[in-house]
């Protein structure tokens with residue numbers, strides 16, 4: 090299940106954690122170069138089997154041996170949450186949400202215990218922690234719960250005593266004492282919320298990619314790893330389809346100014362640091378190109394141009410919990426307008442079904458759709474101070490003869506909908522139109538930030 094509310098603006102305030110004051114912005118408040126408090130999160134691929142868990146244990150041990158304090162957060166062994174989910178779905182068509190949470194949370198219980206054992210085998214003291222043992226309090230929205238408060242005393246006492254906590258990600262505890270989960274991919278959010286609460290110097294998301302790239306390297310051969318990116322850009326990229334981080338974790342990190350680093354578990358490297366914007370930072374106009382393949386668009390043409398029509402069309406879609414992304418209505422001619430919007434491809438058929446009666450009741454001319462579209466976006470904080478980004482994007486699409494079907498913009502992004510067949514071409518041409526294959530000025534000069 091995918092939480093519908095992974096969108097911007099829905100992170101609950103963490104109780105007991107001060108929002109950063111302006112003087113902290115852009116600074117990393119370290120405990121001195123020789124000792125830092127680091128939250129390290131390892132994803133499903135990183136803890137994919139016993140041998141990998143042993144490698145992760147060695148990696149954590151290396152951080153401990155260089156004098157750092159570490160709190161580890163783990164995901165379930167790769168594929169395990171899917172396996173448990175499938176088991177639950179064999180028991181019932183609509184399995185009980187509380188029992189699904191009890192079932193799915195089991196994956197992280199296994200990996201946290203195994204990693205604690207792995208650390209012990211290397212001569213380090215360690216202890217696994219499930220959500221109720223911390224406790225990590227959430228609301229009661231099962232399968233999509235939000236973290237409300239994390240008790241830090243037991244974890245920090247453990248750290249201070251030299252016993253490294255290995256926290257089961259993704260799970261929480263409701264007020265009623267039930268196990269909750271944060272939505273698929275939610276252990277990133279566990280790690281960031283924990284880092285915010287204990288005021289960690291850095292939250293490291295250790296994963297199977299070595300950082301955030303200017304575009305998907307599987308599509309663009311000369312895509313580059315970004316040394317830094319801002320929270321806002323990362324949030325746009327995460328929401329626009331880049332799968333590197335759980336969007337809610339980025340939002341948390343931005344809100345509480347947690348320095349967040351994405352890096353490879355098994356390859357050495359600095360990864361990508363996600364930080365506040367600051368004046369010293371090299372600001373390319375566009376930092377990255379993102380895409381989402383699984384989109385569909387629906388058009389109701391010839392709708393009356395009178396108040397209430399948009400609400401009659403989008404209302405039933407929203408009530409069916411279907412997420413609508415872009416919406417475009419053209420100017421009316423003869424008192425009639427065309428209304429077009431996009432939904433996820435999985436919701437295409439259901440949305441068309443829902444709107445058939447609406448089309449009849451509005452006496453609209455026709456209801457049509459296309460479920461072979463894709464969305465391509467360019468993102469960058471530098472857009473705020475530069476004009477002409479949209480024009481450059483349109484030029485690039487024109488040069489490749491790619492028809493733009495819909496357009497939407499925000500302060501730091503421009504998105505277009507194109508025929509799915511041209512997705513890869515569009516991504517590649519935008520990557521080169523915005524010069525993303527070239528090293529930035531900061532990198533050429535050997536940026537101290539890299």
Ligand code: ASP
Pocket residue numbers: 132133164165170171196258259272273274275276277
């Ligand atoms: N194990 C959970 C999942 O597969 C949580 C996570 O990996 O972040 O969604």
Ligand code: MG
Pocket residue numbers: 132133164274275277
């Ligand atoms: Mg994940």
